[in-house]
Amino acid sequence: MSTGRRGGRELSYAQAIGEAIRQEMERDAGVFVYGLGVDDPKGMYGTTLDLHRVFGADRCFDTPLAEDAMTGFGVGAAIAGMRPIHVHQRMDFLMLCMNQLVNMAAKQSYMSNGAVHVPLVVRAIIGRSWGQGAQHSQAFHSYFMHVPGLKVLAPSTPHDAKGCMIAAIRDDNPVIVMEHRMLYGNRGIVPEAPYAARFGQARVLAEGDDVTIVAISHMVVEALRARPLLAEIGLSAEIVDPVSLAPLDVGTIAESVAKTGRLAVVDTSWAACGAGAEIVAAVHERLQGRRAFSALRLGYEPTPCPTTRPLEDVYYPSAKSIAAKVAALAGRAPGDWQARDIVAREIAEFRGPF
Amino acid sequence: MSTGRRGGRELSYAQAIGEAIRQEMERDAGVFVYGLGVDDPKGMYGTTLDLHRVFGADRCFDTPLAEDAMTGFGVGAAIAGMRPIHVHQRMDFLMLCMNQLVNMAAKQSYMSNGAVHVPLVVRAIIGRSWGQGAQHSQAFHSYFMHVPGLKVLAPSTPHDAKGCMIAAIRDDNPVIVMEHRMLYGNRGIVPEAPYAARFGQARVLAEGDDVTIVAISHMVVEALRARPLLAEIGLSAEIVDPVSLAPLDVGTIAESVAKTGRLAVVDTSWAACGAGAEIVAAVHERLQGRRAFSALRLGYEPTPCPTTRPLEDVYYPSAKSIAAKVAALAGRAPGDWQARDIVAREIAEFRGPF
Amino acid sequence: MTHDPATIERLYCQLRRIRRVEEEIVRIYPTDKIKSPVHLSIGQEAVAVGVCDNLGPDDILYGTYRGHAIYLAKGGNLDRMMAELYGKQDGLAAGKAGSMHLGDVAAGMIGTSAIVGTTLPLSLGHAFALRRRGSAAIVCVFFGEGAMDEGVFHETANFAALKKLPILFVCENNRYAIYSHVKDRMPEVNLCERAEAYRIPARRIAGGDIFAIRAAAAEAVAAVRAGGGPRFLECETQRWRDHVGPGEDLHIGYRTAADLASWRAGDQNARLAGLLGAAARERIDAEVEAEIARAMDFAEKSPFPAAHTMYDHVYR
């Protein structure tokens, strides 16, 4: 899996997802896409646009509002040998199909001692954007990381968006692909030929010596913005994007922390029992007796998501709040230095209604 | 909240739960109990036996199999000022009502800026007992610990079972009370007069200097059995029962670890993104710069639960496996010492069919 | 059939108020002062108004993210609603709810939800509680036909009928869930029959006639209030604007201009305006405009909530 470099073709994150799905549908007639609105004129923010025209209505189709049964539908189709991709406009809606994901999809291979398997892909979009509030902004990756039998991918770049989608489709197990609405417009180099991301392979996006910042999904963008702020006060941050949350590449993260001695995890969800808890605990276990390190978890503030922008700005970690808290972790007194505001374009420039 | 001492009245864990509910129903006419089978002749392992006779059919009643709507029913009744107790024979079934718990119950107070609140109690029984397998043995406390707006209690003793149930009923927020089938028969001192456990208050069950074992729910029993095994090789274990998982008493745990320098969390679920991850991470954050410690998470092996007993014996932590792993954490070479088997009576003597 | 002038005035006033409020939202939306997804009821007002005309202040309402119309029809406070849309401190929930989660205990509108179908079961518990305390109030729950795809509708209907709970189910059948036609989601669009399968008496009111809706609701509310158990109304309707946001949506291509035009031709707002004398109409219109102007001003002037308030009310 190569890192995107200048000179190649640029696509947006949304286009990269769309290309991955199209290419896999061409490759394998068993791949199909379904979910509320996937064949409508907006095509799930463009990612499934016109697939029903190209591949036919039985390979890209709308469904009733019935997340529970529609997930079971995917599990059954997968058991029967197909490769369904179920799309959810918001990850919050997965709360309606936890039973099928956790009690059914995750357990079929095991309960049959390997006789059946469930190559199901569940695409779940995290909805921060425009006053989405308490029920349209949540991310539940930690729920799926908790359960043996499920895999979880959370690409943050267009390159990984394509690679992860292809990896998820080709994998023989249920895979949750967590996308983020605020990443959809981001552009980057994406090779045209199909390629698959590797499960359990983190990506070091920037090297540094003083602190390891592990950032998840959209928080990768904010962490990369925080890096120059930290550089201003002489802190060099290594930015690690796990990409694959389950399986998780603890090795890469721990090696980075062994070097820097500091770990900050910036998550797109609440800290308690979240991915950050897992990463801090796993690195602690890995490095104990070898290297002491200080740690910090950042994520959604411990409240439901408010809708008004001034509170949203407090609720979500930003480049500024990341920099400030990482600086404090590195022993800078709060009075010493004030991180600049850096505009998060994808948020500042986003226009509603949705 | 006093620790039970010899001399008082003994009740089983199941009886303690039943007494708490009965006393609260007497105290407050708004308290009612509902759920599949609560008014049947077995009365949820005795905990709800005959409540419908004593308090009438509108205060203890059976429902259709409809976990999702029945949870919403409880949320609505709670909003309207009642104090519903919804009972689930297995915690696995909560996967069918995650939407109501996570997206609705947890958010009503916040989304209404405090105008409404949801004093709902959800009793969820973890089902290890008799070849319960992948779908009747799970514990999902970490899911609820993750979400602001929910509280989680996990009593391990009859004394705390009563205190937690009363605290949950009296609390004005949605509270998940996690019970364990293998604790139901355990007996202990339970004061007759009503008393409420304190949220966010852990309990030190045994003092020790060399290692802190934080054990959850039924694992408290196994940890207490592991303690004499560890004493045999000169390790004195402090056993901490968090009792309240959300809010979590990080302070008590961290102080213990500050003393012992070693932390083992033994959970009734998988480790990844579990309560153990939260505890290790939170203690790390709390003690950094003050006291280094080594840590270990123990829980269900990372597989679905098998049904056959020989594999179940590997799947679940036991006194022996806890002792062995804690010994290793304390630097004893595996060859040095072999922990004895200690029979878990409640498991060895349990007879099916359910 | 003739209708008494007071009724016409009352209904027109509500229709006009809701329509004009939402038109103001459309006007203001491009300024980005409302940073919240808005799901407008323009074109659908007659359902909210016709039904809520039969509810008293003690009756309880649950609804969806498409909640402006029902909130106002239930006697909602426009100042606080607008302030909520603006995300301001004096909003109904001080900026924590936004347009999708309007609620106001004072108006008996408990809660709305952005997850389709999820307030349906809440109505069960609330109705149970009302009956337990001997209240004469009933619960009315609004939802789109999309919610009837969800299993929770069926669990809710079954339990409501089983326990004979005082609930009026009101389905606003605008035939679309976002851009999905109901025919693509159901083998046959037999919503009333689906309710009747649970022995809930059901009626379909076609065409959007506000008097027909009001009359059907009056009968249903009386039956529910009398202890007859739940009732179900399917009100055919049509939204004129896009599923979400202030825009028109014919260019998207999922529905036809002719279809929309036929509904616009049946606009109840215009119809009732025509039934009123000019004087009454002008008076009402002026009152509505004055109320809206005040509310906009109220919303504009209210401060944004302070950062620390974000942490309030997670728990009680």
Added chain:
Amino acid sequence: MTHDPATIERLYCQLRRIRRVEEEIVRIYPTDKIKSPVHLSIGQEAVAVGVCDNLGPDDILYGTYRGHAIYLAKGGNLDRMMAELYGKQDGLAAGKAGSMHLGDVAAGMIGTSAIVGTTLPLSLGHAFALRRRGSAAIVCVFFGEGAMDEGVFHETANFAALKKLPILFVCENNRYAIYSHVKDRMPEVNLCERAEAYRIPARRIAGGDIFAIRAAAAEAVAAVRAGGGPRFLECETQRWRDHVGPGEDLHIGYRTAADLASWRAGDQNARLAGLLGAAARERIDAEVEAEIARAMDFAEKSPFPAAHTMYDHVYR
């Protein structure tokens, strides 16, 4: 109506086999060799046998934790089933499934679940896949009437009808979910009507007559196989034993001796035994006993799985 002798023999053989297997389970259970909750179909066998007599080896079956009867009726392997109940290495899932999760791809029985209603939607996807690849096979899914309380039944029925999927829904209505009577869970016990609300042709077969079940299933299977979309059968039946475990349950007090006695009087096992000549019956009985003896021996002799196998097949 007379039935041809070969059919009687075949049905009797299946009924007898299932009954005797479960009686053996009852006999052995107190030894604790089966450390798994067993949900017996004693008394209900006619539904599984009558329906499955119409299914071919390529047809697909989904069911519930009450799965012994349907597994055996579908042509299941008794040796491997018994070994699974014993938790042994040669069990269907080498001790990972137990009684509640019987499955065997070779027999076309894909999976059973201990969470009520949860294999219903799996039937949708499997049927969709079969049709996509032009298979003549159909999917048959068994469930108790308790599953019809759950929203997922409705979502499943709606989608099956919408997409005209080749699915036969078989509801075993034994009137109880554990100890809850269906009348305490539904305002009216109109299961067929609930299926018909989705335009799924439905039939109720009362009384437990195996020939009536078989005939209704034959018609339904033919219609489904011919591409007519889903069908629904409600088969009235009664379990004789406790909900779970080997015991009788009259002492619990949730049902009456008279009710149970009337069903025992209509036992299809005894009835078909009576229709057979003594010679045929003795031959079949002997074969069944021999098969059971072999299977018990197989299960006894199979070793327990090695500890390391626990980690296999979490992922493929």
